[in-house]
Amino acid sequence: MATLAELATSHTALGEPAVDHLLRLTASWSLLADLSFSDLLLMAPAVDDESSYVVLGQIRPNNRSTMLNEDLVGTMHHASEWSHAASAFTDGVRVTGETRLEFVDEPVQIWAIPVRFADRVVAVLVRLQGPLRGPSSLYERVYLSIFVRLCDMVAEATFPFREEEVAGPGMPRVGDGIILLEDDGRVQFATPNATNALHRLGIYSAVEGHTLVELGQRVRAVERALNFALPTMEEVDRGHDVAILFHCVPVIADGHVTGVIVLLRDVSDLRQLNRVVLHKEAAVREVHHRVKNNLQTISSLLRLQARRSDEAETRTALLEAERRVRSIAVVHEVLSREPGEDVVFDEIVRSLVMLVEDTVLALHPVEIVVNGDLGVLATDVATPLAVALAELLTNAVEHAFTEFGGAENEHVGVVTLNLYRRDGEAVAEIRDNGRGLGDDFSLEVPTSLGLSIVRDLIRAQLHGTITMTSMPYASGGGTFVRVVLPLAPRR
């Protein structure tokens, strides 16, 4: 469906500022539809045919059933069938009457209100209402009187407001409660829902004839609307549990504020919900934080234990265990900063590389180069993958260059970690330019702990594949490890 801006550009001669004005009008016209219990249309003359009008917008009331089942937006109508709209446009005055429309069975009450912008009528606001049934209630009469005042503002180009950035979802609606204030701030009228909202704020006395300040509730938004003729919005809280949103629309006539429409909405439940969500997030963050601290404690204990051990083998085993715990801690470090179901894996990779670099007391200088990244991964993929990569990187640094001698050797050890995604899979490749794997090496024979852990994590836990191969001397030698993980489709 075409937007108002698209329709206006393709079908009317309206310039951009005028179209913006109409956009602002339709952003806040649900108020008009509800106050008048009517369907509203926004119409403007067609650019190529002065006797035709195009419907730029349509809105139905929330508090009445609609008269228009059709979607008229974008349709063209001849001026002769819409004489009220046509004369409102040409004469610049409000025209009311009764009409018959092809798509409505009964006669229709029609109001055509000129929409003025920059001293020019740019469109017509059309109100359509079925035959009136029965006497109207006090509320209906008050609503209608407010509607009339707003229509005058539309014709005087003071409604919609230029500053109206407060419209949009979450904005109070008529059904939420209305207070009508006089030009001195006294309450002229309050709907039952508005009265309920005031009760929530602790105002129980009769409000008519009093200002909010007299009633014990100062609302700056109301004062600003009265004093500066600007639409305003403010959330008024009472204790922790009550929050009422005040949306103030000044009523202006002949350049003076003659009253303020205050729309009230009880947003206490929303606030409460927000608080619960915030609380949950804080709790999750706290848990990650504690897990991280506990892992650090475990790793310190293992390190202490390793230092006390006289046997080299025991010490190595304890230090390896310590390193594994630390690689898990790296993931939790990232999680405790940004809790959630997903993690930016790149941050984990950076910490892992640092971890490997300073864990392995390299007998040989080794450089670790990372290319690419895996983007965002689910935490239940990120944690095992991080541990596996830590093992593989450690192996490369630890075993690949043992035959090349000490730091004085010319050969520079390079370990490359390539990370990339390809349709539905995450790929990690670790390549070193070291001595390669021994002839009797087999990934399938479960002997050493490190690769057993890797195999288990990649295949059993992540349902991925891992291959390890020695590269021929001609292509640089060394070991090439490729890990491929299937990624679940993103939720």
Ligand SMILES: Nc1ncnc2c1ncn2[C@@H]1O[C@H](COP(=O)(O)OP(=O)(O)O)[C@@H](O)[C@H]1O
């Ligand atoms: N990148 C590599 N280059 C050379 N040899 C490797 C490499 N990765 C693993 N290996 C060999 O595989 C063996 C098993 O590794 P692992 O299971 O991690 O045990 P550990 O590291 O404790 O020796 C290593 O001892 C080593 O001989």
Ligand SMILES: [Mg+2]
């Ligand atoms: Mg190892």
